Amino acid sequence: MPSASRLPTASRSSRRRGGDDIPLARRSISPALQQRSVWRPVLLTAGGVALTAAAVLVVFPQPLRRLMAPPPVEGLQARVSLDGRLLGHFPYSEAAADDLVSLAPGLQLHRDAARSLQRMLDAAAADGIDLRVLSAHRSVDLQKQIFFDVKSERNQTALERARVSAPPGFSEHSTGYAVDLGDGRAPSTNLAQSFERTDAFAWLQAHANRFHFTLSFPDGNRQGVAYEPWHWRFEGTAEALKTFEAAQRLAR
Numbered sequence: 001m002p003s004a005s006r007l008p009t010a011s012r013s014s015r016r017r018g019g020d021d022i023p024l025a026r027r028s029i030s031p032a033l034q035q036r037s038v039w040r041p042v043l044l045t046a047g048g049v050a051l052t053a054a055a056v057l058v059v060f061p062q063p064l065r066r067l068m069a070p071p072p073v074e075g076l077q078a079r080v081s082l083d084g085r086l087l088g089h090f091p092y093s094e095a096a097a098d099d100l101v102s103l104a105p106g107l108q109l110h111r112d113a114a115r116s117l118q119r120m121l122d123a124a125a126a127d128g129i130d131l132r133v134l135s136a137h138r139s140v141d142l143q144k145q146i147f148f149d150v151k152s153e154r155n156q157t158a159l160e161r162a163r164v165s166a167p168p169g170f171s172e173h174s175t176g177y178a179v180d181l182g183d184g185r186a187p188s189t190n191l192a193q194s195f196e197r198t199d200a201f202a203w204l205q206a207h208a209n210r211f212h213f214t215l216s217f218p219d220g221n222r223q224g225v226a227y228e229p230w231h232w233r234f235e236g237t238a239e240a241l242k243t244f245e246a247a248q249r250l251a252r
């Protein structure tokens with residue numbers, strides 16, 4: 001029995017000793033440590049603010065993308081939207097001159113796209129289809145003319161014009177990966193919606209994917225660009241895929 005009565009006594013004394021240790025420890029805090037404890041909440045707050053800012057950028061990346069978007073086009077009363085689009089079109093940089101090869105006089109394309117396009121033209125010809133390249137790489141300067149001169153000629157507003165043509169700096173053609181295709185047997189359908197009723201279009205729908213070409217602006221695309229059955233882009237390399245990553249998400 002004495003052992004049983006000793007046990008609680010011992011444990012009580014050890015609790016008391018433990019309790020006494022705390023004020024001792026407090027008293028032993030040096031002035032340097034006390035100073036550090038003053039900075040601690042400040043550092044914690046700063047860290048918290050930085051973490052929150054990083055989290056906000058991950059969840060809402062649009063403001064960052066907006067900062068990184070190209071400057072607005074001169075002469076256009078339109079703002080770049082939060083996802084970088086201008087009147088529905090995504091921004092694209094100009095193909096490097098070294099990457100461009102000539103398809104025919106006045107027609108240049110990125111060498112990767114050109115190689116694949118040639119194979120596609122040959123395959124179409126073998127199937128009795130007269131596929132024609134109407135337009136290929138367009139420099140930003142040429143796009144400027146196409147956009148503003150035609151806009152003025154047709155008395156269109158920027159918004160109306162942008163439904164059918166990309167503003168300069170926002171055209172897939174400037175990447176060297178996009179082509180406008182026509183049917184040599186139905187030239188009246190060139191760059192018109194009626195191209196969708198040609199044999200060439202039917203052939204493209206059945207075979208273009210094999211050559212890594214895809215319709216950029218299908219009917220009812222969520223990008224808000226008018227249906228262009230003639231406009232196809234190359235997505236057969238990692239670089240080309242990356243170029244059109246944002247557009248792919250709104251294609252269908």
Ligand SMILES: [Zn+2]
Pocket residue numbers: 135173178179180230231232
């Ligand atoms: Zn086009």
